[in-house]
Amino acid sequence: MAEIDLPLIDVSQFPQELEFEGAHFQNHPEVAKLGEACKEWGFFRVVNHGIEPDLLQKVMSVSRDLLSMPAEVKERVQTYNAVQTYNRSESFYFLDMPNPDLIQQISRKIWPEDGNSNFCLFLSDLQTKITKSILASLGLDPRTFYQCDFEKCKATLFINKYSCDEKCRIGDEALASHADPGCLTILYNDEMEGLEIRSKQGEWFNVRPAPDSFIVNLGDSMKAWSNGRYRSADHRVVYRGWMNRISLPFFITPPLDAQIWAPQELVDENNPRRYKSFMFSQFLNGVTNTEAINGELPNAIEFLAGM
Ligand SMILES: O=C(O)CCC(=O)C(=O)O
Numbered sequence: 001m002a003e004i005d006l007p008l009i010d011v012s013q014f015p016q017e018l019e020f021e022g023a024h025f026q027n028h029p030e031v032a033k034l035g036e037a038c039k040e041w042g043f044f045r046v047v048n049h050g051i052e053p054d055l056l057q058k059v060m061s062v063s064r065d066l067l068s069m070p071a072e073v074k075e076r077v078q079t080y081n082a083v084q085t086y087n088r089s090e091s092f093y094f095l096d097m098p099n100p101d102l103i104q105q106i107s108r109k110i111w112p113e114d115g116n117s118n119f120c121l122f123l124s125d126l127q128t129k130i131t132k133s134i135l136a137s138l139g140l141d142p143r144t145f146y147q148c149d150f151e152k153c154k155a156t157l158f159i160n161k162y163s164c165d166e167k168c169r170i171g172d173e174a175l176a177s178h179a180d181p182g183c184l185t186i187l188y189n190d191e192m193e194g195l196e197i198r199s200k201q202g203e204w205f206n207v208r209p210a211p212d213s214f215i216v217n218l219g220d221s222m223k224a225w226s227n228g229r230y231r232s233a234d235h236r237v238v239y240r241g242w243m244n245r246i247s248l249p250f251f252i253t254p255p256l257d258a259q260i261w262a263p264q265e266l267v268d269e270n271n272p273r274r275y276k277s278f279m280f281s282q283f284l285n286g287v288t289n290t291e292a293i294n295g296e297l298p299n300a301i302e303f304l305a306g307m
């Protein structure tokens with residue numbers, strides 16, 4: 001299996017004014033690098049993100065604690081009862097995560113002695129920075145377009161645990177190939193290998209783990225919003241000989257009633273409009289109603305465009 005070091009994006013290099021001023025940052029070296037990564041891979045790794053390694057370790061240990069708690073405690077902290085999709089072993093879902101009251105409420109239920117860690121608030125700020133930089137890389141005014149189409153996005157933190165017993169074989173899929181439906185996913189995981197992503201040419205690459213960094217990938221909504229300029233790459237998790245693997249994706253998704261429609265600025269003679277306008281909930285229904293074919297979910301956006 002070919003290995004890949006994802007393109008590295010140094011968040012501390014993004015121009016600070018980018019968050020506040022108009023659209024003149026497309027040629028800034030780090031912004032341009034980000035645009036290239038979104039176009040080629042739809043995946044990149046962020047470093048110098050400002051979240052302390054100690055906090056990351058704490059979040060990981062707290063997640064392990066949560067996973068080992070009795071079922072009744074787990075039920076109490078669940079904020080959202082999603083259907084178990086794919087074949088991951090166990091997942092927790094915390095919806096509306098940048099909400100400070102909710103963070104406190106959940107953390108008090110699980111760790112009454114030990115305050116909350118602000119992890120989701122940090123992730124939420126990081127998300128804003130990355131999304132605005134993506135908008136800048138498309139040559140758009142980050143402030144205006146963020147306010148218009150991204151500010152109302154929802155965030156959901158998942159805690160995923162993949163387990164493997166003696167029946168597992170190396171190379172088995174622990175999470176089937178899929179593209180994320182939302183805008184952006186910020187993923188933190190332990191150092192177990194297993195995440196694979198599909199290149200433009202259709203070849204699978206094993207993503208080499210790197211401590212203290214986050215993997216970011218664009219979802220189908222961002223692909224559609226960018227009028228197909230940026231990728232939403234298929235990815236999957238395969239067993240690589242571990243007993244357990246823990247990952248924490250922070251999903252940024254449009255509100256269910258959001259209408260996804262690429263801005264006119266991204267449509268021209270060379271880039272004709274590729275997708276019809278659609279409501280995010282309608283798109284999600286398309287995804288969930290779609291039967292897996294040969295163990296793979298069809299690229300949901302292409303499916304929708306054909307409707
Ligand atoms: O566990 C991982 O590394 C990836 C998780 C993922 O792709 C997902 O939950 O959508």
Ligand SMILES: [Fe+2]
Pocket residue numbers: 178179180235
């Ligand atoms: Fe995913």
